[in-house]
Amino acid sequence: MIRGGDLIMADRLTIETEQEDDGRWIAEVPALPGTLAYGRTRDEAINHVQALALRVLADRLEHGEEVPEVARHFVVAA
Numbered sequence: 001m002i003r004g005g006d007l008i009m010a011d012r013l014t015i016e017t018e019q020e021d022d023g024r025w026i027a028e029v030p031a032l033p034g035t036l037a038y039g040r041t042r043d044e045a046i047n048h049v050q051a052l053a054l055r056v057l058a059d060r061l062e063h064g065e066e067v068p069e070v071a072r073h074f075v076v077a078a
Contacts (some may be wrong), residue, residue, distance in 0.1 A: 015049060017042055029053045 017027045025042045035053050039045030040042035051056040060067045 013053060018044060034054050055062055 013029050013031055015027055015029055017025055018040070018052060019025050023040075025039045025045035027037050027039065027045035028043075029052075032053055035056055037045055037048035037052050038053055039048055057067050058072055061070070
């Protein structure tokens with residue numbers, strides 16, 4: 001069973017965190033399917049899921065998929 005739900009914002013991607021009964025924390029970025037990570041602490045789970053989310057976004061970019069979450073951070077010089 002999961003208890004103690006919480007939300008934090010990371011730019012435009014929401015990170016959801018919850019603590020399991022055994023004390024471990026889960027962090028997830030719902031907008032990026034499969035982006036879920038565990039940690040001994042809430043901060044550790046958040047750090048892990050942020051790193052995973054960046055890997056997922058990088059993989060999408062490398063495969064030519066649209067990534068609006070990061071597109072606004074880049075400007076192509078003429």
